[in-house]
Amino acid sequence: MNTKFSAPKGVPDYVPPQSAQFVAVRDALLRAADLAGYGHIELPIFEDTGLFARGVGESTDVVSKEMYTFADRGGRSVTLRPEGTAGVMRSVIENGLDRGQLPVKLRYSGPFFRYERPQAGRYRQLQQVGVEAIGIDDPALDAEVIAVADAGFRSLGLSGFRLDITSLGDSTCRPEYREILQQFLLGLDLDEDTKERARINPLRVLDDKRPHVKEMTADAPLMLDHLSDGAKQHFDEVLSHLDRLGVPYTINPRLVRGLDYYTKTTFEFVHEGLGAQSGIGGGGRYDGLMEQLGGQSLSGIGFGIGVDRTVLALAAEAADPAVTGRCDVYGVPMGQPARERMVELLGTLRAAGVRTDMAYGNRGVKGAMKAADKSGAKYALMLGDRDLAEGTIGLKELATGEQRSVSIDDLLNEVSQGRG
Ligand code: HAM
Numbered sequence: 001m002n003t004k005f006s007a008p009k010g011v012p013d014y015v016p017p018q019s020a021q022f023v024a025v026r027d028a029l030l031r032a033a034d035l036a037g038y039g040h041i042e043l044p045i046f047e048d049t050g051l052f053a054r055g056v057g058e059s060t061d062v063v064s065k066e067m068y069t070f071a072d073r074g075g076r077s078v079t080l081r082p083e084g085t086a087g088v089m090r091s092v093i094e095n096g097l098d099r100g101q102l103p104v105k106l107r108y109s110g111p112f113f114r115y116e117r118p119q120a121g122r123y124r125q126l127q128q129v130g131v132e133a134i135g136i137d138d139p140a141l142d143a144e145v146i147a148v149a150d151a152g153f154r155s156l157g158l159s160g161f162r163l164d165i166t167s168l169g170d171s172t173c174r175p176e177y178r179e180i181l182q183q184f185l186l187g188l189d190l191d192e193d194t195k196e197r198a199r200i201n202p203l204r205v206l207d208d209k210r211p212h213v214k215e216m217t218a219d220a221p222l223m224l225d226h227l228s229d230g231a232k233q234h235f236d237e238v239l240s241h242l243d244r245l246g247v248p249y250t251i252n253p254r255l256v257r258g259l260d261y262y263t264k265t266t267f268e269f270v271h272e273g274l275g276a277q278s279g280i281g282g283g284g285r286y287d288g289l290m291e292q293l294g295g296q297s298l299s300g301i302g303f304g305i306g307v308d309r310t311v312l313a314l315a316a317e318a319a320d321p322a323v324t325g326r327c328d329v330y331g332v333p334m335g336q337p338a339r340e341r342m343v344e345l346l347g348t349l350r351a352a353g354v355r356t357d358m359a360y361g362n363r364g365v366k367g368a369m370k371a372a373d374k375s376g377a378k379y380a381l382m383l384g385d386r387d388l389a390e391g392t393i394g395l396k397e398l399a400t401g402e403q404r405s406v407s408i409d410d411l412l413n414e415v416s417q418g419r420g
Helices: 018-034 049-056 085-094 139-155 174-186 192-200 211-216 229-245 307-316 336-351 365-375 385-390 408-419
Strands: 046-048 068-071 077-080 104-113 125-134 161-167 263-271 279-286 300-306 329-333 356-358 379-383 392-397 403-407
Touching: 018 104, 018 125, 018 139, 018 307, 046 049, 046 085, 049 077, 049 085, 085 104, 085 125, 085 300, 125 139, 125 307, 139 161, 139 229, 139 263, 139 279, 139 300, 161 229, 174 192, 229 263, 263 300, 263 307, 279 307, 300 307, 329 336, 329 365, 336 356, 336 379, 336 385, 336 408, 379 385, 385 392, 392 408, 403 408
Parallel strands: 329 356, 329 379
Antiparallel strands: 046 077, 068 077, 104 125, 125 300, 161 263, 263 279, 279 300, 379 392, 392 403
16 A cells, blocks of 8 residues: 655644635735835755854854754754744845845745644644845834835724834943842752752743743843833934834833844734734844854844734634635636637736636536635636637626626726726
C-alpha cells in the first residue's frame, strides 16, 4: 500500500474556498501599506543563523527555543526565518538602500517559522504581512506605521481589537531602568530559574503568566515612569499624532514583546475574540538594530501582522471581508457545438479581464448549474443550439435566478457592467 502523507504538525494548508479569505486579508493589509508609499521587498526564506541570533536576541524564546536551524550540505548553519525585521535590515545594508532617500519604506508578506507548541492560532509556519520604515527617527513615522496597521484591520471590517502601546525608553534611560527593575526582582522570593531570567532579561519576568509571579511583580517599577526627557517627548508626540489620525489606543506600561530589538515606541494589536493567542499584530521602533547588524547607526520602526490570526479574528466577529467568488462568469454549454463556442467566448472574456470558468466534462445541466452556484460567479452563461442559431446567449444572474437573453456581440459589455 502507498503511504499517505500529512502536512507537518502545526503547518496549515490554505485551500479553496477558505484560501480566498486568506488572500483577501493579506492583500488588504498590503494595500494599506501601499497607500502610505511602502515598496515591496521579497526576502529569502532562510538566512545565516547568526543574523537572527544577533538581530532578534539570543535570550529570546524565538531564538533559543523556536528556530528551525540546520546545517546545509556545505556545513553552514542556516535558519528558516522566524520573523522579517532582521532579514529586511540585512538586505537594506547589503543593497545600500540606506545610502539613498530616507526613510526606506518597505513592506513584505509570506511564511515565517517558529517551533512553537501548535494550538488554535499558533502555528509552526505562520503568515505575516509586515512593514519597516528605516532611517528616520520621527514620532510622526511611528504614528504612520501604527495607523497603517489599524487601517488595514479596519478595511477588512474588523473592529473588536485594541491597540496597546508603551515606550521601552532609549539608550540613556533604559540601562538605568533595567538595573532598578533587576534589583526589585532579585529582592523577591522567586525560584532560581526566574531569578536567572531576571539577571539576563528582567523585562521578560514582567510577562510571566503564573499567578504568584504576577502578584509579586504587580508593583514592579515601570519603564514609563523612568523615561529620559527625549524618550518621553518622543512618546508624547506619537500619542498626539495618533489622536490626530483618529487611531484609538490604550497605554499599557506592562506590555512586553518577545523580541529584543525594541526601543521607544512599542505596540501590540490584541483581539478580544481569540482566547490565548490574541496578538494579531505587533511592532515597534528599534534604535540599535542596524548598527548591531554591521550597518550605520540608524533607527527604524515597523510591524508584523499575523495573517492567520486576522482571518480567525474576522471569523470570531462573523465579519466577511469582501471576498468575491473565484470567477465572474461560469459557462454552461448545452451540446457539443455550444461547448466549442463557449471555449472561444470565455477565451475572449478572459483576454478582456473577466474571470471565467465553465462546466468541463460531461455534466448534465443540473450538475453544471450546481457547479456554477458553487463557483461564486455572478452570472451563468447558458448556451444551447437555438442561441447559436440566433447569435444570442442566456445571462443568468445566479443570486436571483433571473435570466435574460443578450446578443453574443454585447456579451462583454453586459458582463462588464454587471461587474462594476
Ligand atoms: P511578532 O509579535 O513576533 O513580531 O509577530 C507578529 C505577529 O505574527 C503576531 O502578532 C502574531 O499575530 C503573528 N504570529 C507570531 N507567531 C505566530 C504563530 N506561531 N502562529 C500564528 N501567528 C503568529 C515580529 O515578528 C516582528 N518582526 C514585528 C516587527 C516588525 N517589529 C518591527 N518590525
